[in-house]
Amino acid sequence: MTTRTTDNPGAATTAAPGPRPRLSHRHPMLAYLAKRLVITAGLLLGVTVLTFGLVQVVPGDPVTANLSDQALNDPAAVAAFRAKWGLDQPVYLQYWHYLQHLLSGDLGTSQQTGRAVVEDLLHYVPATMELAIPTMLLALLLGTGIGMLAAVRNGRLTDQLIRVGALLGLSTPPFWLSLVVLYLFFYQLGLSPSGGRLSPGFTPPDTVTGMYTVDAALSGQWELAWDAAQHLVLPVLVLTCLTVAILVRFVRSSMLEVLQHDYIKAAYAKGLPTSLVLRRHLLRAGLVPVITVSGLAFASLLSGTVLVENIFGWPGLGQYAYRSASALDLPAILGASLFVALVYTLVNLAVDLLYGLIDPRIRLQ
Amino acid sequence: MGALLDIDRLAVALPGPRGPLPILHDVSLTVGEGELVGIAGESGCGKSMTAQTVLGLLPPGAKTTGSARFDGRELLTLDRKGWQRVRGRGIAMVFQDPTAALHPMLTVGTQLTEHMRIHLGMNRKAAQRRAVDLLDQVRLPDPERALRAYPHQFSGGMRQRVAIAGALAAQPRLLIADEPTTALDVTVQAGILALLDRLRRDTGLAVAFITHDLGVLSALTARSYVFYAGRVVEAGPTGALLTGPRHPYTAALLGARPHGGQTGVALTPIPGSPPAPGELPPGCAFSTRCAHVRDECRTAVPPLHPAGPDRTSACVIRTELEVAA
Numbered sequence: 001m002t003t004r005t006t007d008n009p010g011a012a013t014t015a016a017p018g019p020r021p022r023l024s025h026r027h028p029m030l031a032y033l034a035k036r037l038v039i040t041a042g043l044l045l046g047v048t049v050l051t052f053g054l055v056q057v058v059p060g061d062p063v064t065a066n067l068s069d070q071a072l073n074d075p076a077a078v079a080a081f082r083a084k085w086g087l088d089q090p091v092y093l094q095y096w097h098y099l100q101h102l103l104s105g106d107l108g109t110s111q112q113t114g115r116a117v118v119e120d121l122l123h124y125v126p127a128t129m130e131l132a133i134p135t136m137l138l139a140l141l142l143g144t145g146i147g148m149l150a151a152v153r154n155g156r157l158t159d160q161l162i163r164v165g166a167l168l169g170l171s172t173p174p175f176w177l178s179l180v181v182l183y184l185f186f187y188q189l190g191l192s193p194s195g196g197r198l199s200p201g202f203t204p205p206d207t208v209t210g211m212y213t214v215d216a217a218l219s220g221q222w223e224l225a226w227d228a229a230q231h232l233v234l235p236v237l238v239l240t241c242l243t244v245a246i247l248v249r250f251v252r253s254s255m256l257e258v259l260q261h262d263y264i265k266a267a268y269a270k271g272l273p274t275s276l277v278l279r280r281h282l283l284r285a286g287l288v289p290v291i292t293v294s295g296l297a298f299a300s301l302l303s304g305t306v307l308v309e310n311i312f313g314w315p316g317l318g319q320y321a322y323r324s325a326s327a328l329d330l331p332a333i334l335g336a337s338l339f340v341a342l343v344y345t346l347v348n349l350a351v352d353l354l355y356g357l358i359d360p361r362i363r364l365q
Numbered sequence: 366m367g368a369l370l371d372i373d374r375l376a377v378a379l380p381g382p383r384g385p386l387p388i389l390h391d392v393s394l395t396v397g398e399g400e401l402v403g404i405a406g407e408s409g410c411g412k413s414m415t416a417q418t419v420l421g422l423l424p425p426g427a428k429t430t431g432s433a434r435f436d437g438r439e440l441l442t443l444d445r446k447g448w449q450r451v452r453g454r455g456i457a458m459v460f461q462d463p464t465a466a467l468h469p470m471l472t473v474g475t476q477l478t479e480h481m482r483i484h485l486g487m488n489r490k491a492a493q494r495r496a497v498d499l500l501d502q503v504r505l506p507d508p509e510r511a512l513r514a515y516p517h518q519f520s521g522g523m524r525q526r527v528a529i530a531g532a533l534a535a536q537p538r539l540l541i542a543d544e545p546t547t548a549l550d551v552t553v554q555a556g557i558l559a560l561l562d563r564l565r566r567d568t569g570l571a572v573a574f575i576t577h578d579l580g581v582l583s584a585l586t587a588r589s590y591v592f593y594a595g596r597v598v599e600a601g602p603t604g605a606l607l608t609g610p611r612h613p614y615t616a617a618l619l620g621a622r623p624h625g626g627q628t629g630v631a632l633t634p635i636p637g638s639p640p641a642p643g644e645l646p647p648g649c650a651f652s653t654r655c656a657h658v659r660d661e662c663r664t665a666v667p668p669l670h671p672a673g674p675d676r677t678s679a680c681v682i683r684t685e686l687e688v689a690a
Contacts, residue, residue, distance in 0.1 A: 266458070267468070270480035284470050
């Protein structure tokens with residue numbers, strides 16, 4: 001008596017997989033995405049208000065930050081600077097004009113670089129991405145593996161060593177670690193370049209993604225790609241150490257919690273080999289809470305890392321934001337802030353979507 | 366002819382903050398081929414620990430002495446590979462709470478077939494066909510669709526049916542059912558019990574049925590063991606054991622059980638609570654709560670003695686109980 005239960009209301013109550021919820025709602029996924037998009041737009045608007053307000057409150061004057069002493073003594077030059085950047089208008093008008101431009105995709109012009117902020121971002125963001133992406137991939141791989149190992153060996157020597165290592169990684173200042181690896185691999189061993197994105201004598205490849213290694217490989221310039229990759233090694237190493245240290249602790253505690261569950265015991269009780277239990281049963285369940293932390297770590301990497309970028313002479317978003325902030329370069333600060341806010345919301349959205357992908361219980365809601 | 370499962374003077378101690386904590390003492394128990402045996406007692410009495418020992422699922426650092434033989438082979442000295450062959454294929458287990466025992470993120474199909482493919486060397490297709498048969502056997506409607514579903518899409522009773530099908534998947538010879546109906550609605554319980562009984566009759570499966578509900582045993586099992594504080598205190602044919610207990614603890618358990626038809630009969634709770642492992646009184650562990658306690662009970666642990674046909678009891682007044690009955 002195994003009949004299809006979809007058109008049989010009597011059987012539907014006993015048949016296990018209940019009717020799909022809300023069949024009338026044909027595209028819940030699209031509706032969900034639309035909702036998230038509206039929220040994101042609102043959030044970005046909030047970021048502009050906040051950044052605009054904060055810059056007004058901060059002591060300091062873009063005029064003194066940007067003009068030379070000589071120009072500052074010349075009232076005409078000061079007035080010209082104010083007029084050029086709209087600083088002579090009331091704040092609400094400045095903001096209004098900014099918003100109008102923003103809607104057409106114009107983030108204004110940076111007072112520092114004299115280029116459009118959009119152009120600046122297109123230059124600095126890919127540099128940061130070139131660090132952030134390999135760092136995140138490596139950190140996920142290592143963090144998950146090491147964290148799982150610690151959880152499975154809970155309390156034993158391996159676990160103790162991993163925990164001490166993670167603590168060390170977390171408490172090591174990134175700038176110090178950067179200097180140490182530079183001293184070791186550049187100064188002492190001469191194995192790696194001292195910083196920057198390319199060695200002298202190389203010209204950047206044509207821009208496709210803005211990431212030199214990728215662009216060089218795309219155009220078949222293998223020597224250039226190799227040089228760019230060598231420049232990545234040390235900063236990625238430093239950033240990976242930190243990110244792994246964060247992830248290991250989360251993975252370990254998450255896996256330890258999952259290991260307590262009956263379904264892990266049940267998997268062993270079925271006579272499954274340990275490797276399969278770990279890979280299929282433990283990993284899947286244990287990764288759910290880790291996704292959130294990984295997302296935050298990734299967003300933070302994508303927002304730029306000022307100190308590491310500075311030491312390695314890496315022209316990334318962190319450096320850009322830092323320099324704009326110290327010059328009170330309002331359009332640039334706003335542009336960088338908007339980008340960071342966008343990164344966080346997008347990463348959060350990706351995290352939520354990943355949840356649904358991994359955990360079927362979330363998918364149906 | 367030896368029993369399928371033969372546990373002999375098994376003792377288990379778990380690592381505790383102040384040294385090993387003895388959990389099981391001197392447990393002897395057998396389950397014959399195709400036999401349905403009951404194991405009863407309050408929570409924490411060692412029933413589940415016995416099951417975990419037999420499946421090699423004790424927490425790391427646990428110490429065992431005595432012996433537990435399955436089909437003539439010693440289990441306690443198995444290595445990891447040896448355990449993997451016994452688990453699922455020789456001995457399978459159904460857990461108390463199917464919601465917790467089924468992986469929430471894997472489909473029913475995966476959970477039913479993964480060990481089949483390892484133990485029976487089946488390919489995907491064959492394993493899926495067998496999974497459909499199994500789900501049919503446990504009376505789950507629409508098995509094909511169920512394979513693609515996730516555990517949360519089923520009701521509690523249906524989940525337990527899925528878990529039972531999973532336990533049976535690799536054709537085990539002994540099924541350990543650890544309170545398989547406790548987490549379920551009363552109306553669903555009867556169906557699961559009938560299912561287990563039918564499977565035993567149809568397939569010759571031996572079942573060790575762990576429960577705290579003595580009433581369940583009477584309907585299902587031929588023989589039963591009563592556990593208290595990590596020891597077997599009474600064993601014998603279920604019917605005789607329930608109608609004429611030879612140990613005050615069994616009698617007290619029966620007194621604390623609601624009687625089906627009878628109304629107006631006050632329940633008699635057992636005073637106090639079972640002693641925690643490591644805090645056992647000297648002598649009989651039940652002496653602190655027993656209504657018939659004597660001086661000798663407080664000095665030495667009474668061993669199991671014959672108490673009627675096929676029956677044993679670990680109580681000094683077992684013969685008086687026999688006369689009274």
